[in-house]
Amino acid sequence: MNDLASSGAAVQLSLLEAVSDALGLAVFVCDRNDELIFASKPIQQFYPVEDRFLARGTRLRDFLGAVFDLGVRSGTATERSRRRVNRDEWISARVSLHWRERYEVVERIARQRWINVRKRRLANGLCVVSLTEVSEQKKKEEQMQLDVERMEMTEGILDGLPNPICVKDRSLNYIGVNKAFCDLHGMTPDQILGRSVWDLIEPELAEKFETSDRMVLETGREHSLPEQIVRANGDDCWVVTHKFRVGDAHRGLLVTCMNDVTDIVVGYDEGVVSPEMAKNLAVARYDAFEPAQNCHDPYQALDLHVLAQTAQAPTPQDMAAQQRTTEAAEPIVAGRILVMTPDATVEARLLSVLSKRGHEVCALSSAPEMTAFLDAIREANLSLDLVLIDPALGDLKATLETAAGPPGIVFDPSWAQEALADHVLASFTIRETALGSPIPDEPAAILQTPADWDIVLPVTERPTSDIDVLVAEDNDINQFVFSQILEGLGLSYRIAANGEEAVRFWQQFRPQLIFMDVSMPVMNGFDATRAIRAAEVHLSSRTPIVAVTTQALDIDLEHARAAGMDDHIVKPISPDMIERVRNRYLQDSSDHRQQR
Incomplete structure (x- = not known):
């Protein structure tokens, strides 16, 4: 190329033309006087100018002027221009670019057409320009950018919805979650994506959820279920969960949407809806909501647990207010x-x-x-x-x-x-007047069958307790955890494997505190508590009983209160949790052990 102006120039031009035709390249060459000395035919695929503007000796300015007049000039979109482009200014700007040593740019020459322009000015003053079609590549890039923008917009919409939504792949791993779903679990998207439901909740519920997930993916039938969920912050959330498949049976994804109906279940704030609307929104059957996942972690949010409130000692103002309320209230006689x-x-x-x-x-x-x-x-x-x-x-x-x-x-x-x-x-x-003795005031309970009375035996007062804590727990692992924590706190204890054994141990050892698992074989924790409370009618003392539940559901707490339980904790248990209960109910436990 450096010898193009020598005696062999004609041969080299013929060779350049043959190569450009064979490769389908659009190439033109200008000399140091900005006159064309070579232009291949493919140039007209981009710039359909007349042949005379591609002839040898044509000024570069005349060639660029013809391109401008065609309306396919590089760097502009004439049909979208808001102002008229000055012809001379555009030609001068393009000529100046030809004098750069190296220049490369992707330019649009029509609404849907893009070219890659490469220019190089050689040491002898010759300028070589090559043009390449990149419209398909540019369209793909634009489509990809559009897809990214649409995806970001969709994610923004989903994150703005109050209903938790998640997407799972064929392996039932999370591949998409919105902000409401993350808030429900108290986790970030990075902590959820790529994991499965087995990593988030207890195995029993995980197996139940996976069964319904598989059914939806295999059959394509939608699955709906009213559920009561415990949020990460400890609040109850009432939802109607819908699961459906997107795509075919072989490559489909599972989408889960939880429609939050908490406002309907627990009621709206005053003034939000009219009484007429509230009647139409009323829930007919609360038992239709099945217990679902418990996202509350007592290790991370102990301050939100109810123990954090019950463990606080009442202030003198609270005690005075309670005394005034008690004095003003009508006396209640229970029996x-x-x-x-x-x-x-x-x-x-x-x-x-x-x-x-x-x-x-x-x-x-x-x-x-x-x-x-x-x-x-x-x-x-x-x-x-x-x-x-x-x-x-x-x-x-x-x-x-x-x-x-x-x-x-x-x-x-x-x-x-x-x-x-x-x-x-x-x-x-x-009856009080006739017998001359008041009826004892005891915690309320519903004795469902006479069997609840049968195990209650006459008891006598004992001056001291034989142990500090009685644990009623049927699970071997939880028994071990309780024993390690209680030994670490320096508390004496006994462990009962079921409710009936717990009642017998209570009669035998008279503990100062009972941790009562609500779900046990032979006799559950509710029935065992009722039996103990019935026997305490003849005693002057009352043993604090703390319910141990797997989930902080309202229905479990209501049953616990009705049975006569004083407090509750949620599994998994921790040393801090047990110590809070110890401080609440066994403040003098150390002195008591020394006296024994």
């Missing part, structure tokens, strides 16, 4: 009541009303059941304060009087709650 009715609906209503008033209640439906029940409580040396008799079983009142049993009242099923409470209170008042 043991047996309800005799063959109607299940009436039975459920009376159990609910009376238990909320602080009474221990049991329900039977026939005379033989009542007779067997009265014999059982006499053998256990327990008392029964009142029998409420359905009009359909009215003759049972005479049976009670003949057998010198507890007083009986034939109730009217149409009585309102206040009327029923007044009759019960009047009966207790008459």
Whole structure:
């Protein structure tokens, strides 16, 4: 190329033309006077100028002017221009670029056409320019950029939704989550993506969720389920979970959307909706919501646990306010009541009303059941304060009087709650006056069957406790964890493998504190607590009982309170958690051990 202007120039130009034609290159060459000395035919594929503008000796300015006049000039889009481009200015700018030593740029010459322009000025003054079509590559890049922008916009929309959403691949690993889903678990996307449900929740629920996930991926049928979830911050979240497949059975993805209906379940704030709308939004059956994942981690959020509140000592102002409230409140007299009715609906209503008033209640439906029940409580040396008799079983009142049993009242099923409470209170008042001893005030509980009374044996007072803590836990691993923590805190303890053994150990060792697992074989923790509370009627002391649950669900907490439990903790347990309970209920445990 450096010898192009020598005697062999014609041969070299012919060779250059042959090479450019063979390779399909668009090439033109200018000399130091900015005159064309070579232009290949493919140039007209980009710039369809007349042949005379590509002839040898044509000025570069004339060639560029013809390109400008065609409206396909490099670096502009004439159909989108908002102002008229000055012809002379554009030509001068392009000529100046030809005098750069090296220059390369991708330029658009039409709405959907792009070229790669390479220019090189040689030492002898010759300028070589090559043009290459890059429209397809540029379109792909633009499409990729558009896809990225759309993806970012979609992620922004999903992150703005209040409903948790996640996407899983065929291996059921998380490949997409929105902000609400991350907030639910208290984790970042990086901590969730690439993991499975087995890494986030307990195995029992993980297996249940994976079964439904597989079913949706294999069949393509949508799966819906109302669930109650515990958020990472400890709050309850009521959702209707929908799972559906996107794509075919071989390459489909699983999308899970949790529609948050917490506002409907727990109620709206005043003024948000009208009473008419609230009626239409009411939930018909709360038991339709199945317990689901518990995202609350007591290790990371102990300050949000209910123990953090119950462990705080009341201030003098709180104690004074509580005393004023107690003095102003109407005195409540509680007792043991047996309800005799063959109607299940009436039975459920009376159990609910009376238990909320602080009474221990049991329900039977026939005379033989009542007779067997009265014999059982006499053998256990327990008392029964009142029998409420359905009009359909009215003759049972005479049976009670003949057998010198507890007083009986034939109730009217149409009585309102206040009327029923007044009759019960009047009966207790008459009995107190006759016996000269008050009825003990005990925690409310519902004794579902006479069997709850059978294991309660007469107990006697003991001056001291034989152990500090009784643990009722059936799981071997949890038993080991409890023993390690309690030994580290210097507490004496015994471990019961079921509720029945826990009641027997309580009678034998009289511990100062009980950790009661609510789910155990033989007898669950709720029934064991009711049995202990029934036996404590004859004692002047009351043993604190702390429920141990796998999830902090409202239904479990309600059952715990109804059974007479004082507090609760959530598995997995930690030393800090046990120490908080110890400080709350065993503040003098060290002095007590020294006295023993």
